[in-house]
Amino acid sequence: MAPHPRGSRLRRALLGALVTASVAGPISGAARSTAVPAPAPAASAPLRATTPAALAERYAAGRDAIRAAERTATRDGHRWRAAMLRAMADPARSFLFFDGRDGGRAAEVFGDLSQAERIAVLVPGADTNLDRYGLLRGGALRLARKLGDRSAIIAWLGYRTPSTTSLEALTLDRADTAAPDLRAFVRELSTARPAARISLLCHSYGSVVCARAAPGLNVADIVLYGSVGTAADTAAALRTRATVWAGRGTADWVAHVPHMRLRLPFATIGFGTDPVSPGFGARLFAAGDGGHSDYLDSGSLSLRNIARIVSGQTPADA
Structure with missing residues (x-):
């Protein structure tokens, strides 16, 4: 059945409002942002x-x-x-790499990577940088405690994330820049720990990064939570052998973002099919009643189910 014209217009109007806010936000906030200089780190061997x-x-x-x-x-x-x-x-504390320039890049390890049978790589979304690193680190710590021994969690701040109130948060540019680095990092892990079960845990805009990196990666699971989309119409279009999972909390504002792609003269805006929709084809997991930043909160259903997926178990319904 073709989409109702009125509904289509409404979605485009909402998306247009997002674009307007994205363009206006950085202008109003630019004066408050301050870059912190840092030296270039020494190159690391694989x-x-x-x-x-x-x-x-x-x-x-x-x-x-x-x-x-x-x-x-x-x-x-x-x-x-x-x-x-x-x-x-x-x-x-243990960092596989660190670069303090341009918002910061880091990969912090939680758990004993030398003994890990399960490895989860957390890929964060917009507005994650050194100044806001605590949310990413806290989630990694809580997941590490939930998984226990023989597991390692890596908080991968490996790219310059977009600002939530920027046009870049609605386009593929940052994801396409980040994807080769994520792909190289995961392949390095696969080579170093060939027997380990590796999962990508992709939050918000991080879902777009994971999707662009997915083809050919040797991972067991790609878990999309609080996802803005992937720029793919279906999970099959990600061209991965991994099981693709999707979950969203009932209080997550992402549910109200139009899941569509709009081609404009200067950019293509949006990321297409909602990953929790039946048409996308991901395996769904219950994510509870939390909001956009609550997926790895202590005691949450989403934390429990993400930990079960990383462990190769079936998520719980409640």
């Missing part, structure tokens, strides 16, 4: 093994990069960033 010695070397390199960024922040008077970086450089 992680070819996850022996304790190999990981210790990689973690030491990450810590050196963090400390170099902390010295620069201190020198330039960015006291809040310097304090945060000092905490990140704690020897009890």
Whole structure:
């Protein structure tokens, strides 16, 4: 059945309102944003093994990069960033890579990667950067506690995320830039831990990044939660052997975003089919009644079910 013309016009009107807000937001907020300089980190060799010695070397390199960024922040008077970086450089924390430039890039490991039988890579969405890293880290910690031994969680802040109130949050540009780096990172993990079960956990705009990286990746699951879409009409169009899962909390505002693609003269806006819709073809999991940032909250149904998926188990209905 063809879509009702009135409904189609309404969706386009809503999408147009989003575009207007996206263009206006950065202009009003530009004066408040302040870049924090950081030095370029030393190049890291590929992680070819996850022996304790190999990981210790990689973690030491990450810590050196963090400390170099902390010295620069201190020198330039960015006291809040310097304090945060000092905490990140704690020897009890483990980073496979770190780059403090341009909003920040990092991959923090929770759990013992050298013994992990299950590895979950968290791919965050818009507005995730070093200044807002706590939400990503907190979710990774809670998931690590839920999964327990023989599991490792990697918080992959491996790309420059768009601002929620920017036009880039409605286009593929940032995802297409990020996808090759995510693909290379996951393949490196697959080579280093060939027997481990690897899952991609993709939140919000991170779903677009995962979708663009998906073809050919050796992962067991791609979990889309709070997803804005994937720019694919169906799960099959992602061209992956992984099981594609989708879930959304009942209080998540993403449910009210028009799931469509609108081709304009200057860009194509939107990400198409809603991943939790029957037509997309993902396996659905119950995500409870939380909002857009609540999927990995302690005690939540969504956290329990995401942990079950990572473990290779069937999600619970309630």
